[in-house]
Amino acid sequence: xxxxxxxxxxxxxxxxxxxxxxxxxxxxxxxxxxxxxxxxxxxxxxxxxxxxxxxxxxxxxxxxxxxxxxxxxxxxxxxxxxxxxxxxxxxxxxxxxxxxxxxxxxxxxxxxxxxxxxxxxxxxxxxxxxxxxxxxxxxxxxxxxxxxxxxxxxxxxxxxxxxxxxxxxxxxxxxxxxxxxxxxxxxxxxxxxxxxxxxxxxxxxxxxxxxxxxxxxxxxxxxxxxxxxxxxxxxxxxxxxxxxxxxxxxxxxxxxxxxxxxxxxxxxxxxxxxxxxxxxxxxxxxxxxxxxxxxxxxxxxxxxxxxxxxxxxxxxxxxxxxx
Amino acid sequence: xxxxxxxxxxxxxxxxxxxxxxxxxxxxxxxxxxxxxxxxxxxxxxxxxxxxxxxxxxxxxxxxxxxxxxxxxxxxxxxxxxxxxxxxxxxxxxxxxxxxxxxxxxxxxxxxxxxxxxxxxxxxxxxxxxxxxxxxxxxxxxxxxxxxxxxxxxxxxxxxxxxxxxxxxxxxxxxxxxxxxxxxxxxxxxxxxxxxxxxxxxxxxxxxxxxxxxxxxxxxxxxxxxxxxxxxxxxxxxxxxxxxxxxxxxxxxxxxxxxxxxxxxxxxxxxxxxxxxxxxxxxxxxxxxxxxxxxxxxxxxxxxxxxxxxxxxxxxxxxxxxxxxxxxxxxxxxxxxxxxxxxxxxxxxx
Ligand code: FES
Ligand SMILES: [Fe+2]
Numbered sequence: 001x002x003x004x005x006x007x008x009x010x011x012x013x014x015x016x017x018x019x020x021x022x023x024x025x026x027x028x029x030x031x032x033x034x035x036x037x038x039x040x041x042x043x044x045x046x047x048x049x050x051x052x053x054x055x056x057x058x059x060x061x062x063x064x065x066x067x068x069x070x071x072x073x074x075x076x077x078x079x080x081x082x083x084x085x086x087x088x089x090x091x092x093x094x095x096x097x098x099x100x101x102x103x104x105x106x107x108x109x110x111x112x113x114x115x116x117x118x119x120x121x122x123x124x125x126x127x128x129x130x131x132x133x134x135x136x137x138x139x140x141x142x143x144x145x146x147x148x149x150x151x152x153x154x155x156x157x158x159x160x161x162x163x164x165x166x167x168x169x170x171x172x173x174x175x176x177x178x179x180x181x182x183x184x185x186x187x188x189x190x191x192x193x194x195x196x197x198x199x200x201x202x203x204x205x206x207x208x209x210x211x212x213x214x215x216x217x218x219x220x221x222x223x224x225x226x227x228x229x230x231x232x233x234x235x236x237x238x239x240x241x242x243x244x245x246x247x248x249x250x251x252x253x254x255x256x257x258x259x260x261x262x263x264x265x266x267x268x269x270x271x272x273x274x275x276x277x278x279x280x281x282x283x284x285x286x287x288x289x290x291x292x293x294x295x296x297x298x299x300x301x302x303x304x305x306x307x308x309x310x311x312x313x314x315x316x317x318x319x320x321x322x323x
Numbered sequence: 324x325x326x327x328x329x330x331x332x333x334x335x336x337x338x339x340x341x342x343x344x345x346x347x348x349x350x351x352x353x354x355x356x357x358x359x360x361x362x363x364x365x366x367x368x369x370x371x372x373x374x375x376x377x378x379x380x381x382x383x384x385x386x387x388x389x390x391x392x393x394x395x396x397x398x399x400x401x402x403x404x405x406x407x408x409x410x411x412x413x414x415x416x417x418x419x420x421x422x423x424x425x426x427x428x429x430x431x432x433x434x435x436x437x438x439x440x441x442x443x444x445x446x447x448x449x450x451x452x453x454x455x456x457x458x459x460x461x462x463x464x465x466x467x468x469x470x471x472x473x474x475x476x477x478x479x480x481x482x483x484x485x486x487x488x489x490x491x492x493x494x495x496x497x498x499x500x501x502x503x504x505x506x507x508x509x510x511x512x513x514x515x516x517x518x519x520x521x522x523x524x525x526x527x528x529x530x531x532x533x534x535x536x537x538x539x540x541x542x543x544x545x546x547x548x549x550x551x552x553x554x555x556x557x558x559x560x561x562x563x564x565x566x567x568x569x570x571x572x573x574x575x576x577x578x579x580x581x582x583x584x585x586x587x588x589x590x591x592x593x594x595x596x597x598x599x600x601x602x603x604x605x606x607x608x609x610x611x612x613x614x615x616x617x618x619x620x621x622x623x624x625x626x627x628x629x630x631x632x633x634x635x636x637x638x639x640x641x642x643x644x645x646x647x648x649x650x651x652x653x654x655x656x657x658x659x660x661x662x663x664x665x666x667x668x669x670x671x672x673x
Contacts, residue, residue: 052624054473055614056607073607074628075483088626090479090492101624 007311008120010129011222012243015143015255016113019044021067026059027253029119029245034106035059036115037080040067045080046108046117052085058103069103078103112136113143113257114243130187133217133226134241138259139272142280145255148288152246155254156223157301158293159216159242160191163227165292167240168283171198171271172229174214175207182218182303189307190217191300195229197267212237220308227258227282236261238271238281258282346618347636350467350571352643353377356432356651357545358421358442360565363459363577364452367391367427371398375569376431379411381418383427393418393429424563425452425459425579432651441653443542444663446671447551447561447581458594460578462601466608468546468566468574469639470615474604475548475564476510476539476631484603488596489552490520490535501631506657508638509666510539510631520554522596526589528557538667539631542659543638546574551667558585559669560593572612576601583672 013027014036021038026049028034033049035058049057051071061072068086070077077087085101107118107126112134118126148155148166158166160182164174177194184190194210201207210232217226227240240258247253260268260275271281361374362383371384371394382394395416396404408416412434419430419437424445430437448454464471474480478499482492494517502509514535519528533554540549546568552560560582567575580594625633645651653659664671 050614052621053626054607054623055611057610060606060610073484074477074479074626076626085624088628089483090497090628091626 007221008118008125008127009222010107010109010116010127011119011245012114012224012255013117013245013253014115015145015257016044016110016115017143018145018255019115021063024059024061024063024069026057027117027245028247029117032106032119033057034117035069036108036117037063037069038067039080040065043080044108044110044115045069046106046115047078047080047083048104048106050103051076052101052103076101081105112241113141114241114255130219133188134239134257136257136259137239138261138275140275141257141259142275142283143255143257144280144283145253146284146286147247147251147253149251150288150293151250152223152244152252154293155244155252156218156220156304157298158296159218159223159225160189160300160304161298162292162296163193163214163216165288165296166285167227167242168280168285169195169198169229169238170274170279170281170283171267172196172212172214172237173198173201175204175210176297177204177210178300179213182300182307184307187219188217189220189304190215218304220304220311229282231263235263237263237268238275240280240282242284254284256282256284346620347615347623347640348618349469349473349615349639350568350612352469352639353568354544354639354642354646356436356441356653357430357542358428358437358547359431359545359567360424360426360547360563360577361393361429361567362427363461363579364391364422364425364427365456365459366461373397374429374567374575376429377568378570379409379431381429383420383429391420391422391427393420393427422452423450424448425454426565426577436651441659443545443547443549444660445549445563446662446664446667446669447559447583448563448579449672454579454581457591458579458581460576460580460594460597462576462578462597464566464574464576464601464605464608465572466574466605466612467571467615468568469635470608470611471566471574471576471604472541472546472548472635473632474608475550475566476508476541476635478510478512478628478631479626480607484607485600486520488520488522488600490517490523493518494535499628499630501634503634503638504656504658505638505641505654506543506659508539508541508543508631508635510537512537523554523557526592527586528554530556533557536668540663540666541635543635544642549663549667551669553668558582558589561667561669571616581672 011029019036024035024037035049049059053076056073061070064070068077075089079086083102083105085097109116172195175194179192182189182191192213192215195212195214213230215228223244225242229237238260242256244252244254258280260272260281275281367383371382374381395412405416408414419434421428481489494514496515498513500511516532519533536553538551547565550562550564563579582590582593
């Protein structure tokens, strides 16, 4: 991974529902391939998606009744917590699997419906998860996952420069009218722009005031983003958590969850009604319009890049002090 | 414990396995000077068909007399392109070619060293060919031939991946012996009193238990292999299994299965099993391929069931080493054409 930043971090790589004790799930973050599954206790486990025997992806195998990962080629079986190879089929009862036979484990934790995997350096050095910004609410939560044919870098840049190219809003419309520059707070970059309720509208340049505000709060390295649609009194109308990871061949794997908040008035009611009926208030588009993406002007993403660069330049020094 | 050394049976013979197998890069070896069964005889007609050995092109065609020819260029462009002919045809544009056992065999290497005694014995196929079409099939694997052969030489995956056909591992005794020369690896598995595999039951084998003897015999240089199985009671399953190394990412299997001693149904059904078994193998060897392309410091881990496969890797690397120094010769122990009736405990089919 780490075309963006070599700093180790927690990456949200799957939705909680995608990780089960029934079938393993292959995910990746850049060059890091990981298999996710749940053990017998329902705890999410992560191993390098590579069997140390003959390098077959473990995700092609199955999860045993005991909640361990069994490779699909020769049936070597690994414990999710320790990575230890606990069984090689056909061995006699008195034969033991050597202690050093292990698959590599990856740090894994779960919060707010997302599975986070520690990517970048040994798990031993794993930092705590950054604080949660998203708290599921509303009457119905929606979720989805999609792989988009643009780079992770381009995806995050578009969250700043033109979120409407990536996101779909059921009852509102986002404009290019910026309400300031991105601001850094606690390691997250926050940006607001004007928005209106959907339906017929005047051309943007004739609108002096925006009834709504779209706020995106972005973790600069991973691109994990809280998306909030607010009214001008900062009352929440809908929210989404969007997480993206660099996937194979320059694509980006995106997962998201969203809900319509308990917001009054006919428009709020419509938003919640649609959500109940199956139309998420906010969702990630299944297809990205390349022409629209290409024509976005470079604006707040410039500040994101500057921030990233500064963080990267400081990173070695930070690591030295840590060590 | 070092499973590598302890687990290669017969390690005291011709070339002792003294150091761990170094980094294994299947697909990169391109060994020369061997015959490759590039096509079933029936596939070669008046219209040229193209085949590959390590990406080197072979156009196969029959002349007016029905004789098979193999050229480096399409026959229609032969005259104009002949001057581009490579060392593989000695500058002539035409490869050494011969036809036997129902295959068109072509030489990959220095044409001056093409020697018919280097064609392996196939006692269960008639020398003149002509077996019925249902016994033949062609499968493509999305991996280099080395990974497919490791798969074939590998003992435990069949119990696990192909249970329907071969049954599980449970039996009274299960002995495996690995033999080798500088050019071949042989794995013999004897299973006594194992549960009759489902497929055999469907094919009318009544008894609940049977004995199985499987012999895998691999010619390292050419990727040609035999897989000779016999179920008792039951029938023989002689499988000619040449993995033609077309490229680093693909090999072609021109299979013939001649269960000559089996009843009609079995004889017909057995060759069809390849269509279920091959995808099962491809399911694992396909994703394997990319993971062996780049050199790495991370060594594969082995179990004692990998003896034959490790031996294969080792012989492959030894041959590659010798060839990189310009030595393409066969050592005296090679005996590529040796009579295999005894190894397979079979008669010779005419
Ligand atoms: S490759 Fe996983 S068990 Fe052999
Ligand atoms: Fe197989």
